[in-house]
């Protein structure tokens with residue numbers, strides 16, 4: 001049996017990516033600048049509904065420079081969702097700032113506005129990072145309102161949620177800064193890459209400057225600040241432009257995968273799904289389930305799927321439980337711990353066939369019979 005993956009790169013059938021790469025070769029723009037980079041940025045801003053964007057080498061680089069753009073430095077506090085990938089938190093520590101973790105709400109598993117309020121009563125942070133996990137939107141309008149009340153900038157980690165619509169806006173367009181990732185497993189990919197978006201022109205200009213080794217405007221190499229080599233290659237931006245053309249198709253497919261799991265597993269009372277709220281249209285990057293009894297554990301499902309050459313993955317282990325971040329404070333924590341203990345991400349590869357997904361469903365169901 002061929003392996004069924006969690007999520008893999010899925011290039012367009014039309015070979016759009018190849019055409020944009022070819023353009024880069026034809027014009028010899030084999031560099032971290034060029035037409036593909038400019039157009040990729042422009043196309044993302046139009047899609048997301050923000051004014052400015054800077055294409056970067058990764059989503060992690062985008063978070064790092066967003067933190068710098070809002071002025072986070074040594075010993076500043078940053079409130080950040082605990083249930084996430086470590087890449088959300090690492091850049092806080094790069095700047096020698098201090099993460100304070102915020103628990104999730106049980107609905108869409110993202111930052112709990114109530115815990116965020118508690119944290120604001122105790123600390124004065126320099127920034128807040130909210131995440132839209134698995135393509136489901138955080139209660140981002142509530143979170144934004146709290147940040148505005150305290151006049152603290154909001155950064156949205158929308159690495160997993162490109163294309164998710166919440167109320168009248170895309171995720172990534174709510175915060176002072178939004179970040180996207182085009183890593184190989186994300187809904188669209190450049191093999192590796194990221195993007196920072198914002199309506200703040202000055203901020204994005206500054207980020208572009210830092211990302212290009214902080215080279216001052218001078219005929220010689222003049223440096224007055226520490227810079228980074230964080231820009232996205234023109235070749236990879238070409239892949240991104242091609243992938244943008246099929247983003248709607250990929251979202252449609254992810255939503256079908258989710259619906260099929262819901263339908264196929266509906267008779268198993270012990271399984272529940274994280275679903276989009278009534279306010280959003282999710283990209284359903286990964287279909288995730290929760291086990292509501294101990295009869296069958298996530299580990300049992302994962303191991304049985306693996307025996308059948310099928311990949312699945314535990315839910316993110318909360319950052320407040322990670323040895324590397326154990327010294328930092330957390331507000332709440334029980335919800336994300338529970339989600340980690342009872343959750344599982346099912347294979348959500350857009351290349352997966354209906355027959356393959358039926359196989360996954362049948363294997364899971366067999367554990368209850």
Ligand SMILES: *Cc1c(COP(=O)(O)O)cnc(C)c1O
Pocket residue numbers: 057058059060061084085087088131157159160180181182183192193194
């Ligand atoms: C993938 C991911 C990132 C990091 O993006 P990279 O492009 O891999 O650096 C950050 N946050 C979350 C939630 C992610 O899933």
